[in-house]
């Protein structure tokens with residue numbers, strides 16, 4: 001997993017509430033057995049028309065945003081299905097950071113497994129960042145994970161929330177399984193007791 | 201005095217392997233359900249790292265999302281990607297030595313239906329699956345929730361999961377349900393009240409007379425849609441109904457072990473006076489049959505209600521949301537719900553694909569005919585549900601009325617298999633998500649109970665099941 005330290009890039013505004021994971025990556029793309037290549041399907045039902053051509057009105061199809069690495073969205077981003085294909089699709093497209101006021105729990109966890117930063121900001125700060133992201137070619141933000149700060153094009157800075165452990169893993173690109181396997185003895189002694197229960 | 205604990209606290213405490221400095225815990229996982237869509241990359245990860253499955257006996261695999269629901273199509277899956285995904289699951293089962301129900305096994309069905317059916321789902325256990333509707337198993341007093349594929353790999357390799365403890369929320373549904381109003385209407389009413397993010401960061405315990413009165417099937421319906429209210433897990437304290445349902449199931453404990461288990465299970469309830477961070481109450485007697493009008497499960501309306509108008513919105517954000525949903529659903533706003541005509545009816549899914557659901561629907565349609573312009577289908581949730589329904593003659597009632605009677609699977613709940621809506625088609629569906637495109641590109645989904653879906657198939661439009669004769 002790639003480390004996440006700082007990121008400077010174009011932020012695309014997605015002023016939609018409850019962006020669900022079906023919207024991020026529709027089910028026809030879930031049939032893959034690989035983790036990569038899903039960027040092609042990112043937001044596909046909004047990004048493409050029925051004939052497969054691009055919908056010029058969708059934000060990621062506008063020239064200024066085609067290379068966006070940050071997404072700014074309204075409340076409850078990532079709700080619905082648990083599909084990790086959603087963060088995989090974001091990552092494959094090149095999005096490393098999503099900024100919102102709130103995230104659905106499963107999606108939120110999935111981001112950390114893939115080196116994506118889900119940055120939680122206050123509603124007032126989101127409004128400001130949404131304005132920043134709406135400035136087309138000038139919609140560049142700098143995200144600094146160590147300092148938990150997002151700097152806008154006008155130099156204004158907002159803070160975001162993240163748990164210490166999540167931050168630590170992202171900053172160091174740590175693999176969760178490797179971390180847990182260090183505790184194999186603890187798991188073993190737990191099992192020795194637990195597995196004696198009739199219901200376990 | 202010992203600290204007063206909620207049901208969630210108790211199950212949590214019993215599974216903590218290790219506490220990290222920041223308070224998050226390594227939690228032991230008792231049961232792991234696996235399906236073909238969210239697992240291939242997890243097994244691939246294990247292979248690449250040379251890791252094994254830590255506790256193969258605690259893992260159960262089944263194919264459900266991709267399988268076609270007609271007997272012929274099942275034998276010859278034409279979609280190459282579906283075929284590959286199904287084959288990969290079989291390969292992974294054999295490579296890692298795991299129990300697997302393939303599409304031709306009688307026990308095959310939707311992952312959240314077969315777990316309880318086999319007695320794999322037990323009170324007091326922790327259960328995970330790479331599927332958000334794992335919340336279903338909470339109906340048995342199990343701590344059950346969906347996880348992502350990296351976490352699937354983590355559980356396969358370590359039988360644990362790194363978790364931060366959620367907050368406790370209790371939803372108490374007092375009183376008795378009116379005739380015609382069901383478990384599905386209860387949970388949709390709750391989501392309508394708290395919103396799709398209302399339960400985020402919480403585990404919801406459902407309590408109260410109306411919940412206790414529900415059958416195990418009904419309780420599963422309620423817990424199933426907990427995720428639609430933003431909570432990863434729902435819980436209902438186990439009771440005599442729970443034990444009766446589980447007794448003698450293939451994977452449930454037997455003999456003395458059963459008695460020991462029941463003694464423990466009886467301690468699984470929230471202590472009187474335990475603290476809940478959030479409390480919600482509803483009055484069952486005041487609930488109507490519910491129909492969703494929009495593209496989020498929180499977009500609920502009474503069957504007697506109307507589709508909201510953009511002008512009803514409180515702010516600009518809400519206005520945009522309603523406008524987007526109305527446009528997608530092909531509605532103007534202000535229409536009476538009972539005037540909406542449907543093209544398709546889908547009865548099935550892990551929300552409402554159990555025997556009780558099929559009985560409820562069959563009762564409504566017996567001796568009647570599906571409206572000429574409607575295409576209606578029933579998809580049993582598992583092979584065992586299908587057998588039971590056929591033993592009761594329900595299949596004949598459905599077929600005589602003009603319904604298609606299918607083989608078990610997820611079917612049109614999510615349109616990853618050949619069952620899907622065509623663009624613009626309006627569907628009365630007993631599933632759990634009305635998201636844009638969920639049942640097919642540009643398909644329009646209205647979520648309802650099985651009885652309401654059945655009545656809509658006959659009438660060709662939504663009708664108030666309380667007035668059905």
Ligand code: SF4
Nearest residue numbers: 333549550610613614
């Ligand atoms: S029936 Fe629908 S919600 Fe349930 S597991 Fe299958 S796809 Fe998911």
